[in-house]
Amino acid sequence: MTEVAGAPNGWLLQTRDLTKRFGGLVAVDGLPLALRPGEVRGLIGPNGSGKTTTVNLLSGLYHADGGEIRLRGERIDRLRPHQIAARGVARTFQTPKLFGSMTTLENVLLPALAAQDRGDRRAMSEVRDRARRLLELVTLDGRRHAPAKELSGGQSMLLQIARGLMVRPIHLFLMDEPFAGVHPTIKDTIMETILRMNQEEAVTFLIVSHEMTTLRRLCRRVSVMHEGKLIAEGSFEEIAGHAAVLEAYLGR
Numbered sequence: 001m002t003e004v005a006g007a008p009n010g011w012l013l014q015t016r017d018l019t020k021r022f023g024g025l026v027a028v029d030g031l032p033l034a035l036r037p038g039e040v041r042g043l044i045g046p047n048g049s050g051k052t053t054t055v056n057l058l059s060g061l062y063h064a065d066g067g068e069i070r071l072r073g074e075r076i077d078r079l080r081p082h083q084i085a086a087r088g089v090a091r092t093f094q095t096p097k098l099f100g101s102m103t104t105l106e107n108v109l110l111p112a113l114a115a116q117d118r119g120d121r122r123a124m125s126e127v128r129d130r131a132r133r134l135l136e137l138v139t140l141d142g143r144r145h146a147p148a149k150e151l152s153g154g155q156s157m158l159l160q161i162a163r164g165l166m167v168r169p170i171h172l173f174l175m176d177e178p179f180a181g182v183h184p185t186i187k188d189t190i191m192e193t194i195l196r197m198n199q200e201e202a203v204t205f206l207i208v209s210h211e212m213t214t215l216r217r218l219c220r221r222v223s224v225m226h227e228g229k230l231i232a233e234g235s236f237e238e239i240a241g242h243a244a245v246l247e248a249y250l251g252r
């Protein structure tokens with residue numbers, strides 16, 4: 001087991017009062033979210049509760065209107081997406097953002113090439129070995145020369161995951177609905193990949209999903225959002241009996 005990278009005061013990621021508004025709508029409303037190094041956390045909540053917006057804030061795609069985000073103790077909320085990625089934060093998108101006419105392998109190599117352009121001194125052979133190993137892990141190695149646009153939706157998600165894992169050193173992987181509309185076989189591969197990377201490389205995961213049975217197999221703790229706020233947090237057993245959670249899901 002890899003030693004977990006330093007996290008002052010015991011948190012890998014910590015947000016305080018995180019807030020994002022779209023006009024009059026408060027999509028993320030004073031969110032306090034804290035992840036321990038090496039944990040796999042679920043993030044759930046009804047449609048429109050602010051989960052994707054949270055992931056967009058954490059990955060730097062959106063800038064917060066208030067509050068702060070710390071990664072291993074350091075503020076990252078003023079950084080641009082590539083700077084956050086360079087600090088070891090990867091993400092997937094609900095709708096895959098891939099380069100369709102490039103091959104599967106080229107898509108995986110892309111972040112490493114961009115990092116080299118910015119001065120990363122990793123040897124190309126090491127980068128290629130890592131890319132091949134990750135493609136094997138996500139069962140796409142046989143398709144490495146195929147253009148990304150020929151992949152199915154589920155395979156595109158696998159490719160996004162392999163590409164994210166090229167970020168070195170990787171501390172945190174943010175996944176937005178990785179299981180949505182994905183074939184059960186691929187779902188198993190995604191779960192296996194998450195668990196392996198968590199065990200072997202101590203990668204911390206924040207997984208947004210509506211699939212409770214899948215999340216239950218991956219996460220010990222879940223955070224629940226409703227109307228931009230964190231309304232509950234704990235084990236599945238704890239949140240299942242939580243009145244505010246039932247109300248958020250069943251409506252009233």
Ligand SMILES: Nc1ncnc2c1ncn2[C@@H]1O[C@H](COP(=O)(O)OP(=O)(O)OP(=O)(O)O)[C@@H](O)[C@H]1O
Pocket residue numbers: 022025027045046047048049050051052053054
């Ligand atoms: N770019 C945007 N511009 C304006 N409003 C937005 C934008 N992105 C999100 N919103 C709004 O913010 C709220 C939170 O949206 P968000 O996508 O974060 O929810 P979600 O929890 O990911 O929902 P879902 O489960 O449906 O994916 C919604 O009311 C949504 O309409």
Ligand SMILES: [Mg+2]
Pocket residue numbers: 051052053094
């Ligand atoms: Mg969403």
